[in-house]
Amino acid sequence: MAKPADTRTAGRKPVAKATRTAAETEKIRAALAARRDELRAEYDRTLSEITELQRDRLTDSAGDDQADTGTKTFEREQEISLANSILERITQVERALERLDEGGYGWCERCGNPIPVERLAAFPSATLCVTCKQLEERR
Numbered sequence: 001m002a003k004p005a006d007t008r009t010a011g012r013k014p015v016a017k018a019t020r021t022a023a024e025t026e027k028i029r030a031a032l033a034a035r036r037d038e039l040r041a042e043y044d045r046t047l048s049e050i051t052e053l054q055r056d057r058l059t060d061s062a063g064d065d066q067a068d069t070g071t072k073t074f075e076r077e078q079e080i081s082l083a084n085s086i087l088e089r090i091t092q093v094e095r096a097l098e099r100l101d102e103g104g105y106g107w108c109e110r111c112g113n114p115i116p117v118e119r120l121a122a123f124p125s126a127t128l129c130v131t132c133k134q135l136e137e138r139r
């Protein structure tokens, strides 16, 4: 018979030296989750636009000259690259949520201070606090 896994203590402690309260962590989680939902809605919208463009291309391409076809192809390619970049942002947010669970998310890589919740919500991939980011950019 297998021993029951110790799930109570495993991975619960934050790795960083500073601590964040559970309430703060929850706030970050909520902000990230809201961001992910927004992005997913945006992604769905873009996908249906792509489908529509595709349909247009198939249905009324009979009278099109080459320029029209070119424009439509260009529009569709734009939509596709937009969809891809949204998908990338969704992945970023999901990765951030995973790291948050492990306690390794939301700390400035340079000074070790917690990055403000608002900043994390706006830039889930942020690894520096605003002060350090500005110092970095000035160099």
Ligand SMILES: [Zn+2]
Pocket: 108, 109, 110, 111, 112, 113, 128, 129, 130, 131, 132, 133
């Ligand atoms: Zn910093």
